[in-house]
Amino acid sequence: MPLALKLTRKWTDRYALILLSGLLPIVLGMFIIFWQANRSLEWEATETAREAVRQFDLMLDNAAMAADAVLPLAGQDCPQVELALRDQVTRRPFVRSVNLVWENQIYCTSLFGSFKEAVNPADYNDGVLWLLPGNPVTPDEPLLIYRREKDHAGVIVSLYGFHLVNVLGLINQYTQLMIQVGDNSIDRFGQVRNTPPGPYPVTPVTVPSTHYPYSVVAGFSSGTVWRFVKGQYPGFMALLIFLGMISAATVNQLKKSSSSPTHELQRGLEAEEFIPYFQPVVRGDTKQWAGAEVLMRWKHPTEGLVRPDLFIPFAEHSGLIVPMTRSLMRQTAALLAPHTHTMAPGFHLAFNIAARHCQDLKLIEDCREFLDAFPTGHIKLVLELTERELIVPTETTHALFAALHSLGVMIALDDFGTGHSSLSYLREFNVDYLKIDQSFVAMIGSDALSRHILDSIIELSVKLDLGIVAEGIETEEQSQYLAAQGVEFLQGYLFARPMPSADFVTSLVARLTPT
Structure with a gap:
């Protein structure tokens, strides 16, 4: 099999025609596909809006807790209570200022101390x-x-608007979102309007908060x-255009071509040609090795060492990724257990898993077998969730x-911040680590927006008490910036490239003191 040609051909060139022609009636094809597209977009808008409401409720919960804490102080002289106001600003995330009110008159603030300004309750929604x-x-x-009021006393708490904008922009970059408070609204660009927003042109959705008087409006632009x-x-569109031009011989040829990569992958699996490579992960503060990501390489007998992007998508589509990962874990255990x-202690070894791994419980035995090869508690096994295929939350998953x-297996989200479902994974699964995608790391020092997104991801991990790993580090500037931000683990060419097992063991012996 000419591997370089076969494995780099587009998926639609081999599969789309035969699969779609067997699954969808030609006459109803366009109707069904547009109907399904609308349903998918409506579901995505709804789920994104619900996640936004959940996060905004958490922000407002902090404001409510600050208000509850200082409301009993309303009416006391400002010099006696202003330190208590500032304490709440320090203790409560997202809170910018806390202000005391008496008879609809602000008289003490955490920013300026004594202050006078009238409060109009009509300005506030509900x-x-x-x-x-x-x-x-x-x-x-x-x-x-x-705003919180009781009798003559009251508290006004202000929240930073850029936190709202960050959530609107980070939850899902493809869905348009805005927050509506009464007649006022704010979008992901930080623009505040004082008139009720019109619905989005495509699949408009409004999800109200059940705890506070605001709503999140979601949808998509025209043409989405x-x-x-x-x-x-794309394959189904090609099918409708070229169906009359493609003969039975072409379909059979496509079917034959589609099976060839799978057969070659099966042959390579049986021949144990898929081998582990190791890329070290270092601690952000000391730069000592804390673990390694185990990467799969194909040592092909005629093509040499094959890059993973040329065969992993085929392995995931065919389901062979599961036995291939099992083989990789067994090889890794056999190679490293003697060393x-x-x-x-606590050395991390990480493996990538895909949606196919989550369709049954066999992965549990694979992990148990791997951990049993090492002394109890000595190795930390990490599974990194990839997003090439969606992992659907079910009872099984x-x-x-x-x-x-x-x-004791830990779960990490790989390439966090770039996939459609990262935030939904945080909600559905008990995640231990976030891996920051290298595209954000690469922009350190050159792109302010990406740096703000990177800082927001780091802040999110702190608030959720998650570990964080930054990958793709190639410069000392990137390393120093991430370490200064408190990123716990770093990975990239600056520290080491992926290496074969023999080189990895040699480096371990040279770097780590035997225990």
Whole structure:
């Protein structure tokens, strides 16, 4: 098999015609595909809006807790209570300022101490929330104001608007979102409007908060359905255009071609040609080796060492990725178990897993077998969830991840910040680590927006008490910046390239003191 040619051919050149022609009636094809596209976009908009509401409720919960804490102080002299106000600003995430009110008059603030300004309850939606484009202190920065009142006393808590904008932009880059508070609204670009927003042209969805008087509006721009169809179903579009031109001989040829890569992968698996390569992961503070990611390489008898991007997609599509990963774990255990003394306790070994691994519980036994090869507790096994195929949350997947955690296996989200479902994975699965995608790391020092996104991801991991790994580090500037931000683990060519097992063991012996 001419591997370089076969494995680099597009998926649609080999599979789309025969698969789609067997699954979808030609006459109803376009109707079905557009109907399904609308349903998918509506589901995505709804789930994204619900996730946004959940995160905004958490922000407002912090404002409510700050208000509850200082409301009993309303009416006391400002010099006696202003330190308590500032303490709440320090203790509560997202809170910018805390202000005391007496008879609808602000008289003490965490920013300025004694202060006088009238409060108009009518400005607040349901008397609770007010969205502003800015105030005299920061005229160009939006604010969300939370108000709590009891008798003559009251508290006003302001939240940073850029936190709102970050959530709107980070949850799902393809879905348009805005927050609506009364007649005011704010979008992902930080623009505040004082008129009720119109619905988005495609699959408009409004999800109200059940705890606070605001809603999240989600949807897509005009033309999204067509772009979605072109992006998700190119093979079916080609089928409708070329169906009359393609003969039975062409279909049979495509079918034969489609099976060839799978047969070659099966042959390579039986011949144990898929071997482990190791890329070290270092600690951000000391740069000592803390573990390694185990990468799969194909040592082909005629093509030489084959890159993973040329065969992993075929392995995942065919289902062979599961036995290939099992073989990789067994080889790794056999290679490293005799050298356990060269690895510090808690040394991490990470493997990539795909959606196919999560369809049954066999992965549990594979992990148990791997851990049993090492002294108890000496090795930390990490499974990195890839997003080439969506991992659907089911009873099986939840049972799988629960059993893995009971074994001490840790779960990491690979390439966090680039996939469609990263945030939904955080909600559905008990994740231990986030791996920052190298595209954000590469922009350190050159792109302010990517740096803000990177900082937000780091801040998110801290708030969720997750470990964080940054990959793709190639410069000392990137390493120093990430270490200064408190990133725990670093990975990239600056420290080491992926290396064969023999070189990895040699480096372990040279670097780590035997225990």
